[in-house]
Amino acid sequence: MSSLNNALLEDRFLTAIGKLSDIGSRSKTSKGLASLLGATSLFILIKDKELDILLPALGFPQTLPDGSVWNAFLNECVKNKKYKAQLPYPNKSNLQHATGYAYKNECVSILLGGNPKFHNLEKFNLLLPLITSIFRYEQELKQKETDINLSNKLARDSQGIARKLDIARRNFQTALIAKEKEIELRNIAEKESMHAKAENENEQKRLKSLFMNAPAIIAVLRGPEHVYELANPLYMQLIGKHRSIVGKPIREALPELTGQGIYELLDEVYITGKPFIGNEISVKLDRKGRGKLEDGFFNFVYQPSQDVDGKVDGILVHAVEITAQVQYRKKVEDSEKKFRTLADNIPNLAWMANADGYIYWYNSRWYEYTGTTPNEMEGWGWQSTHDPNVLPVVLKQWKKSIKTAKRFDMVFPLKGADGIFRPFLTRIIPIFDDDGKLVQWFGTNTDITDQKQLERQKDDFLGIASHELKTPVTSIKAYGQVLQTMFQRKGDIKAVEHLAKMDAQVDKLTSLISDLLDVTKIQSGRMEFHEDFFDFNELANEQVEQLQLTTEKHTIRKELNQSRSVYGDRNRIGQVITNLISNAIKYSPHSEKIVVNTSSDKNNVTLCVKDFGVGIPRDKLDKVFEQFYRVSGTKEITFPGLGLGLYVSSEIIKREGGKIWVESIKGKGSTFCFTLPINKKVQKQQINTLKEEEVKHG
Amino acid sequence: MDNSSIKILPTRFAGTEKKKVLVADDDPAIVDALKLMLELDDYEVSTTINGETIFKMEKEYPDLLILDIWMSGQDGREICKFLKNNPLTKHIPIIMISASRDIIQSAKDAGADDFIAKPFQMVEVLNKVEKYTS
Numbered sequence: 001m002s003s004l005n006n007a008l009l010e011d012r013f014l015t016a017i018g019k020l021s022d023i024g025s026r027s028k029t030s031k032g033l034a035s036l037l038g039a040t041s042l043f044i045l046i047k048d049k050e051l052d053i054l055l056p057a058l059g060f061p062q063t064l065p066d067g068s069v070w071n072a073f074l075n076e077c078v079k080n081k082k083y084k085a086q087l088p089y090p091n092k093s094n095l096q097h098a099t100g101y102a103y104k105n106e107c108v109s110i111l112l113g114g115n116p117k118f119h120n121l122e123k124f125n126l127l128l129p130l131i132t133s134i135f136r137y138e139q140e141l142k143q144k145e146t147d148i149n150l151s152n153k154l155a156r157d158s159q160g161i162a163r164k165l166d167i168a169r170r171n172f173q174t175a176l177i178a179k180e181k182e183i184e185l186r187n188i189a190e191k192e193s194m195h196a197k198a199e200n201e202n203e204q205k206r207l208k209s210l211f212m213n214a215p216a217i218i219a220v221l222r223g224p225e226h227v228y229e230l231a232n233p234l235y236m237q238l239i240g241k242h243r244s245i246v247g248k249p250i251r252e253a254l255p256e257l258t259g260q261g262i263y264e265l266l267d268e269v270y271i272t273g274k275p276f277i278g279n280e281i282s283v284k285l286d287r288k289g290r291g292k293l294e295d296g297f298f299n300f301v302y303q304p305s306q307d308v309d310g311k312v313d314g315i316l317v318h319a320v321e322i323t324a325q326v327q328y329r330k331k332v333e334d335s336e337k338k339f340r341t342l343a344d345n346i347p348n349l350a351w352m353a354n355a356d357g358y359i360y361w362y363n364s365r366w367y368e369y370t371g372t373t374p375n376e377m378e379g380w381g382w383q384s385t386h387d388p389n390v391l392p393v394v395l396k397q398w399k400k401s402i403k404t405a406k407r408f409d410m411v412f413p414l415k416g417a418d419g420i421f422r423p424f425l426t427r428i429i430p431i432f433d434d435d436g437k438l439v440q441w442f443g444t445n446t447d448i449t450d451q452k453q454l455e456r457q458k459d460d461f462l463g464i465a466s467h468e469l470k471t472p473v474t475s476i477k478a479y480g481q482v483l484q485t486m487f488q489r490k491g492d493i494k495a496v497e498h499l500a501k502m503d504a505q506v507d508k509l510t511s512l513i514s515d516l517l518d519v520t521k522i523q524s525g526r527m528e529f530h531e532d533f534f535d536f537n538e539l540a541n542e543q544v545e546q547l548q549l550t551t552e553k554h555t556i557r558k559e560l561n562q563s564r565s566v567y568g569d570r571n572r573i574g575q576v577i578t579n580l581i582s583n584a585i586k587y588s589p590h591s592e593k594i595v596v597n598t599s600s601d602k603n604n605v606t607l608c609v610k611d612f613g614v615g616i617p618r619d620k621l622d623k624v625f626e627q628f629y630r631v632s633g634t635k636e637i638t639f640p641g642l643g644l645g646l647y648v649s650s651e652i653i654k655r656e657g658g659k660i661w662v663e664s665i666k667g668k669g670s671t672f673c674f675t676l677p678i679n680k681k682v683q684k685q686q687i688n689t690l691k692e693e694e695v696k697h698g
Numbered sequence: 699m700d701n702s703s704i705k706i707l708p709t710r711f712a713g714t715e716k717k718k719v720l721v722a723d724d725d726p727a728i729v730d731a732l733k734l735m736l737e738l739d740d741y742e743v744s745t746t747i748n749g750e751t752i753f754k755m756e757k758e759y760p761d762l763l764i765l766d767i768w769m770s771g772q773d774g775r776e777i778c779k780f781l782k783n784n785p786l787t788k789h790i791p792i793i794m795i796s797a798s799r800d801i802i803q804s805a806k807d808a809g810a811d812d813f814i815a816k817p818f819q820m821v822e823v824l825n826k827v828e829k830y831t832s
Binding site for chain 1: 725727728730731732734735738768797798799800802803816817818819820
């Protein structure tokens, strides 16, 4: 067979294959095959399912027990070592799985040429690789076709898929966008929710902090029994830290409130749902847990709180303690009340004014006395109660006081409800604040009618008394002098001396009585002055001469310069000179010299009496002209007198329009001087005006 | 008191008629003391403590009247005025006496010739009496 070329083989093989295909497709039954084949051996191709290849094999028809299948055996083929190596199933058992087709001898003949009966295996074996490769080629071709078909299909499919995919992708993208949006929205919502939650937590914290640190007393009560849910520290501090109240109804937590109306208030708020606002409510609490109730005052609000359905489910208690303020105010009110009571019950008329003098309050005595009304009196209405003649003087001084913030003292008449003017001593005291600023005035008007009456009675009494005293003194003095003359004539010197001493004492007594009388006159404004022109030096000379007679120890030296005629009461001025010289004698027991000096200038005459006696301490200089003031000597030396002489003298000099003063060094002596105006007739008019006012006002 | 209370005393100097002084004061002690004082100087002194007496005075007029300004129940100045307004008595010098110097002016206004303050110095009284009787 070596002469067969490949092209021939191939052609034969393909023809054989075509036959095989026809046969195979015509009948598969064993009977059919067997009849068809009618041969004892045949060449077959076995299709290996696993390798998907056709394997050439020699098959032998064999009726199987079921009588249906031809079995092929691969005796020779499989025995071939060369091929065997290529088979994955080298034993018979594996071949049993293979399906195979038996070919008629005709097919094998076509393939191998010649009569199949003469076909030997050697030839077959030679051909086998070629046949195999042809099968393989065919297989591959078929496979390629299949692959092309498949790829076409795939291409078609993929187009559909691509379309579907595109739709799907679009759908997917739409869905994706929607999903992303949804996710974004969900994130935002989540964030917001987180934020809100945080906010809410913060708010809660803040509320709690506020609640706990609020400068107010706060508690939350729940339910109709007002069970404490919360109470801030101030609340606890208020009711006493010894208690544990949370979770307890108020009636149990604060039992001492029984009967104080608090439970009832809470009940009402709870029932009506209307808040209660209490001002300055008094609540008694056992703050220290000692069973002792303490007074407290509160401003508070009972604010009902509602559940989600709007139903009252609790009460917020918010309170501020104002005990101290209330007590302070009560104290002030109390004090004010006391003051008003006092002010309304004192016998004086009293009132208060602003710093500018605007009177805003009078006590009831004022209205009683004047018969006026507050409306009439407010501010400056008081003027209607004054004597129109005196009013300008009062206004002038009052305005001056307001301007200078100095106290005001004056006596003036005020008209009573009965229309009668009565003298009132008016005192107005400025009241300053802590910074020394004038804030108001407090004034009193004291009816001094009785006092004036008493003063008059006193003056009258003193006047009568001193007059009556003078009468016996006059007769004593007269008898003494008569006796003195009689003894003189008899030559009884001793008796004369005694009587002279007695006479001097009577003179002293007379002088004291005169002073008393003068003071009375001065104070009652009844001292009379009988004025005329007189020679000043002549008067001084007379007085010195007269007083020289009363002292043996002292020498009164006269330094009388340039005599002037003065207009005044000669006797009264003489009285002053006498008083000054008498004092000089009295207060210089250890010195001998007294100097009386007169001088004058264009307008005034001056007289000075200088002694070298005990003197007056500097701080007492101003006081020597005061009533009843007496210069006190050392312990051994006391000076007699009522302390009226210098007072009377200074009053006389003042009334005469002059001035009186003293210069002194303690232990060295004093100089008392006075001046009098020479041309007093001009001034007299002014003085009289002054005197009239004084008489009128005081 | 009636006229009988006025006593006429002997004159000071022999051959000369004593000056007659009437002292009127409601205080008997002062009246008495003044009488003693004046008698020491040889005046013929009559006294009264009743102002009424002076109004009734007739014929025997004194040479001088010392008149207290305050006679009980009567104002000496009224008596003074009465006497000074009476042609029969207006020539009689009147010295008024008072415990208060303030009355000097009103005494003068009433027509008194002079004034002496109580308590008085004997010298002053005698000087003034002599002044108005000589």
